[in-house]
Amino acid sequence: xxxxxxxxxxxxxxxxxxxxxxxxxxxxxxxxxxxxxxxxxxxxxxxxxxxxxxxxxxxxxxxxxxxxxxxxxxxxxxxxxxxxxxxxxxxxxxxxxxxxxxxxxxxxxxxxxxxxxxxxxxxxxxxxxxxxxxxxxxxxxxxxxxxxxxxxxxxxxxxxxxxxxxxxxxxxxxxxxxxxxxxxxxxxxxxxxxxxxxxxxxxxxxxxxxxxxxxxxxxxxxxxxxxxxxxxxxxxxxxxxxxxxxxxxxxxxxxxxxxxxxxxxxxxxxxxx
Numbered sequence: 626x627x628x629x630x631x632x633x634x635x636x637x638x639x640x641x642x643x644x645x646x647x648x649x650x651x652x653x654x655x656x657x658x659x660x661x662x663x664x665x666x667x668x669x670x671x672x673x674x675x676x677x678x679x680x681x682x683x684x685x686x687x688x689x690x691x692x693x694x695x696x697x698x699x700x701x702x703x704x705x706x707x708x709x710x711x712x713x714x715x716x717x718x719x720x721x722x723x724x725x726x727x728x729x730x731x732x733x734x735x736x737x738x739x740x741x742x743x744x745x746x747x748x749x750x751x752x753x754x755x756x757x758x759x760x761x762x763x764x765x766x767x768x769x770x771x772x773x774x775x776x777x778x779x780x781x782x783x784x785x786x787x788x789x790x791x792x793x794x795x796x797x798x799x800x801x802x803x804x805x806x807x808x809x810x811x812x813x814x815x816x817x818x819x820x821x822x823x824x825x826x827x828x829x830x831x832x833x834x835x836x837x838x839x840x841x842x843x844x845x846x847x848x849x850x851x852x853x854x855x856x857x858x859x860x861x862x863x864x865x866x867x868x869x870x871x872x873x874x875x876x877x878x879x880x881x882x883x884x885x886x887x888x889x890x891x892x893x894x895x896x897x898x
Contacts (some may be wrong), residue, residue, distance in 0.1 A: 659693045660701055660704075662691060662693070663687065663697060663701030666690075667687065667701065667702075668733060668734070669737050671721050671737075672737035672743075673742070678722070679720060679721060680720070680721050681718045681720055681721075682711060682721065683719075684698045684699065684719070687701075706719075710726075729750075730820070731823075732822050732823060735747065735826045736829075744830065745886055748827065749880065751824075751827050752880045752883060753880065755824065756876040756877070756880070758809075759808070760872060760876075761812075762808055763868035765811075765814065767859060767860050767863055767865040767868040769813045770807070770811035771811070774807050774811050775860060776861070777803070778807045778811070778857045778860050781800045781801075781853075782800075782856065782857030783854060785801055785850050785854070788850075794832055795832050795833075797832065797850075798831050798832025799832060801832075801853065802828040802832075804853060804856070805824050805828070807860075808856075808872075809821040811860070852874050855871040856868060856872055856875065859871050
């Protein structure tokens, strides 16, 4: 077992199996056909900047590039348009939209940004948003969760603790996603519950890229696993005040670490990622 530094920061093992896709509504509808290939390829090219803002996407070129029919390309473009990534107009073609038009909470967009050079910036932005939403969610979930969900959230918390001890990043973040999903959905609020898809996708990215700096961050220490157990126990014991304190501790610790990583990164680091 690898020795930790003085703060107990985790050093993940590299011989663990891949993390399965997160359980989200968009993955339940997602397949591996030609349509999905159009959405993934073009979406990634837009988010990474390979297709710059304002550039025109020509259906003929996509057909040739991916060796698929025009009708499949049109369907994929319609999906990307619903995410705000492109806009199609008669006589003007399909144009890549600026980022302020994108649906930045769409799990597809979260996945693509998380796989590119903006992964740390996105993580910081989502953490700030999660701080507000999950603070409220902890309160309502502690009061409204079912007995079955309370038992499951405790199991997820201790699964994180075991995964930390085993240096298993994939199980750690899979359990992390499960815990936060149970809390968000346990509020009984349909709008808050849907945010679980965004959170699950963001945590899946972390678990799938455990070698990246933000997955070996100092905030991922033994105290981090303990804070999640505290959150789970507070939810299970129907203690909203303790649940809110625990979720705030989790968010502020991670925010501080990611802010430090952002400040310490050089342009060369961004290119290498």
